[in-house]
Amino acid sequence: MAGGMDTTARRTLRWQAATVVGIRDEAPRVKTFRLRLERVSDHLPGQYYVLRLTAQDGYTAQRSYSVASAPDGSDEIELTVERLDDGEVSEFLHDVVVPGDVLEVRGPVGGWFAWTGDVPALLVAGGSGQVPLAAMLRYARDRGRPDLVRMLVSVRTPDDLYAGLDGPEVTVVHTRRAPLDAPRPPGRLTLADVAPLVRGGETAYVCGSAAFAGAATDLLAAAGVPDTAIRIEQFGPTGG
Missing domain, CATH: 3.40.50.80 (Nucleotide-binding domain of ferredoxin-NADP reductase (FNR) module)
Incomplete structure (x- = not known):
């Protein structure tokens, strides 16, 4: 992200469970994951969530993904992810994750690139x-x-x-x-x-x-x- 002030609220920095409720193909090597959060998302378009994977041995990997869905006052968001070669998080999401799986996310994050929806x-x-x-x-x-x-x-x-x-x-x-x-x-x-x-x-x-x-x-x-x-x-x- 380039420049500006980050208006992220402190509570958005806490990790929460996100249940995968749907997966669809978006384009070649691109899938959209619909997640149900523990609490309502109050994101603005342009903000992102950080997604974290934790292995059984405690190893963690995390990546940031922009929210693809518009704010709707619900507890569900969509993250669209491109599968990258040797991308440990994107490969896992594409090849392993199925509906019903529970992931960890925190957010929404970012303020500079967010759009409030009321200006051109x-x-x-x-x-x-x-x-x-x-x-x-x-x-x-x-x-x-x-x-x-x-x-x-x-x-x-x-x-x-x-x-x-x-x-x-x-x-x-x-x-x-x-x-x-x-x-x-x-x-x-x-x-x-x-x-x-x-x-x-x-x-x-x-x-x-x-x-x-x-x-x-x-x-x-x-x-x-x-x-x-x-x-x-x-x-x-x-x-x-």
Whole structure:
């Protein structure tokens, strides 16, 4: 997470049990895990939970995962996890965990990248960076304010686009393979993709790899978005 003040409440730093109540495939090598918590989640879109695994010998491993679901006042959240090669946590979640299993989590954590749902936002996602920004889009729709959000998603192929990321608020760019009816050929984001989505006065949220975040930030700046209005969340090659 880059910059800003963390508004995490002290109680969110306590570990709690999370029961797996559902698992679904989201994309190749990507699954979404629905968890029932011991207490109601009061997260904002863009925040994350830390998930911890403990082996019988006491060894622990933990990773942070953005919440994919919009706040709904319930005790359930969804975490979308990409399976990474040699990722000890993501491999365990994908290959071992089944509904009924109990995991440990703490959160929600983070304040800088969170969206309150009442101000305009431009969401720019690359790859697995779709997760927290999808939560923002879902929150806007749930509140009846989809007009607040414009979303630009960059994925390699149509198969890599997560469920629900369609509709008039969403523009999709394919970098490797595009559908036959796509409005542009495959290729990386350009200023022509970004500029039409900038209205002025919005906060831009960028999430993806370090390389993607850097390129997207440069394009946003070229399109007239002030540096102070850009918030970045980077996903590195670790975090498995």
